[in-house]
Amino acid sequence: xxxxxxxxxxxxxxxxxxxxxxxxxxxxxxxxxxxxxxxxxxxxxxxxxxxxxxxxxxxxxxxxxxxxxxxxxxxxxxxxxxxxxxxxxxxxxxxxxxxxxxxxxxxxxxxxxxxxxxxxxxxxxxxxxxxxxxxxxxxxxxxxxxxxxxxxxxxxxxxxxxxxxxxxxxxxxxxxxxxxxxxxxxxxxxxxxxxxxxxxxxxxxxxxxxxxxxxxxxxxxxxxxxxxxxxxxxxxxxxxxxxxxxxxxxxxxxxxxxxxxxxxxxxxxxx
Ligand SMILES: O=C(O)CCC(=O)C(=O)O
Ligand SMILES: [Fe+2]
Numbered sequence: 001x002x003x004x005x006x007x008x009x010x011x012x013x014x015x016x017x018x019x020x021x022x023x024x025x026x027x028x029x030x031x032x033x034x035x036x037x038x039x040x041x042x043x044x045x046x047x048x049x050x051x052x053x054x055x056x057x058x059x060x061x062x063x064x065x066x067x068x069x070x071x072x073x074x075x076x077x078x079x080x081x082x083x084x085x086x087x088x089x090x091x092x093x094x095x096x097x098x099x100x101x102x103x104x105x106x107x108x109x110x111x112x113x114x115x116x117x118x119x120x121x122x123x124x125x126x127x128x129x130x131x132x133x134x135x136x137x138x139x140x141x142x143x144x145x146x147x148x149x150x151x152x153x154x155x156x157x158x159x160x161x162x163x164x165x166x167x168x169x170x171x172x173x174x175x176x177x178x179x180x181x182x183x184x185x186x187x188x189x190x191x192x193x194x195x196x197x198x199x200x201x202x203x204x205x206x207x208x209x210x211x212x213x214x215x216x217x218x219x220x221x222x223x224x225x226x227x228x229x230x231x232x233x234x235x236x237x238x239x240x241x242x243x244x245x246x247x248x249x250x251x252x253x254x255x256x257x258x259x260x261x262x263x264x265x266x267x268x269x270x271x
Pocket of ligand 2: 146153
């Protein structure tokens with residue numbers, strides 16, 4: 001994979017095992033040997049944990065109700081920390097786009113499908129989730145059950161509390177050292193005309209250790225039109241979903257999540 005990052009357009013070197021189907025067992029891929037330096041992975045988790053250990057007053061300085069407001073304050077007081085988070089976000093974006101190239105190849109899309117239409121992968125959001133040890137894990141979750149709204153999410157995790165739902169059963173995704181967990185989001189499910197499916201996941205709590213994870217999401221711009229890729233539509237495989245602008249989908253996604261409805265259901269076509 002290291003080679004891939006520097007020779008992105010030459011996909012002939014990709015071993016078949018990197019191309020679809022990913023992990024058909026659980027619908028969630030563990031990505032190793034990806035070329036992002038191990039030290040950078042550890043450093044970004046360390047910087048995140050340091051931030052979370054700050055006092056509530058210090059963290060409040062970086063707080064904003066506005067989701068468009070970036071949290072630059074903490075890392076910008078320290079050049080080294082800014083470098084870590086900056087380099088990490090660049091590397092993880094490169095890797096995500098590379099992965100989307102491979103997914104596109106696996107689906108039979110034209111080379112560069114995700115990157116040539118720059119609007120499709122214009123936005124990157126990084127988030128962190130922190131769960132302190134919980135005296136009674138049966139009483140609460142770290143993150144409730146959901147599927148991601150975007151194209152792909154790369155999660156760094158060290159503690160095994162991430163679970164995915166498969167055939168009505170929750171399965172724990174065991175962390176592998178220096179690996180990313182890759183989750184497919186609803187936007188990619190629509191583009192792939194259902195060939196790839198977003199996976200429902202949640203984070204449970206545990207009694208013994210605190211857990212911190214760092215997730216990076218690749219999303220379209222708000223005005224981007226999302227629809228099943230034309231090359232995937234044939235007499236034998238009609239479109240499964242209506243198109244939408246990403247902004248409209250974000251709105252209905254939030255509404256449907258609150259009402260516990262599957263967010264792509266209202267866009268489904270009768271076939
Ligand atoms: O913390 C994790 O392992 C998962 C995070 C996640 O699912 C999310 O932020 O959407
Ligand atoms: Fe998620």
